[in-house]
Amino acid sequence: MLPLSLLNASQGLVVTVECKSGRVYTGKMLACDLYMNITISDAVCATTKQVTPELYIRGYSIKQVNIPEHLLDDIVNERASKRQELRTVTPKPNRVR
Numbered sequence: 001m002l003p004l005s006l007l008n009a010s011q012g013l014v015v016t017v018e019c020k021s022g023r024v025y026t027g028k029m030l031a032c033d034l035y036m037n038i039t040i041s042d043a044v045c046a047t048t049k050q051v052t053p054e055l056y057i058r059g060y061s062i063k064q065v066n067i068p069e070h071l072l073d074d075i076v077n078e079r080a081s082k083r084q085e086l087r088t089v090t091p092k093p094n095r096v097r
Contacts, residue, residue: 007032007065009075015040016066017057023047025055035059 007029016026017038027043036059043055 004032004034004036006067006072006075007036007038010065010067010071013068013071015068017062018064018066019057019061020063021061025052025057027052027055030054033059036062038062038065 011029011032013029014026015029015038016024017040018024024046025040025043026046027040030039030041032038038057038059040055040057041053043052044050045052
């Protein structure tokens with residue numbers, strides 16, 4: 001699983017972003033681009049308890065992004081079901097040696 005696809009899958013969910021400066025923000029992820037710049041709505045800073053309606057965090061200043069635990073399980077299960085579906089639709093030909 002690539003980090004960018006995992007971030008894109010977490011759009012619309014509540015995430016926690018830890019910055020290199022030490023600040024920690026929690027809010028609903030609105031968007032993530034190719035540079036891993038993240039936009040969060042209703043962001044709450046853990047240290048100051050200040051609420052920002054919309055916050056844009058540059059990708060290079062992000063140290064860590066915590067996503068909901070169920071998201072990774074959902075993605076793994078979805079990929080496994082797609083893989084199984086492809087196997088049933090197009091079976092591999094038998095090889096003769």
